[in-house]
Amino acid sequence: MNKKGSHVGFILSFAIFITFIVFLFVVFNPRINFKQNKEPILNHLETELLIMFDSDLTNINNVANEYYDDYEGLKANLEVPENVEFAFIFIDDGIENIVAEKDVPEDINIYTKEVLVLYDDNKKAGFLTIKVW
Secondary structure, three states, X not given: OOOOOOOXXXXXXXXXXXXXXXXXXXXXXXXXXXXXXXXXXXXXXXXXXXXXXXXXXXXXXXXXXXXXXXXXXXXXXXXXXXXXXXXXXXEEOOOEEEEEOOOOOOOOOOEEEEEEEEEOOOOEEEEEEEEEO
């Protein structure tokens, strides 16, 4: 008996399998979150925010107002990547709290950095907390 077979069934099964894998990747790709090192972004934000603050409490308030009024514009000025969101909080010896923070998702990792900020000609100090996610 001569069993000449074709490999059509094997090739078709393989093609269907690859198509299914590609389909799964496309569907679940937005939900796959590859760990990204946020430290360079935190360092960059620290530098840019301190330049914008210019050691003046009024400037800190202005940047916080800009955060709420034109978040996307501020984000572009600070050169924050599109897939990264940020917020900051400035606390002045417990007297003045300047918060620039929108809704933060609950089920996501938040990376923070706290920096000592001297302002008003180095007469006063406060803490700047920067958050990225």
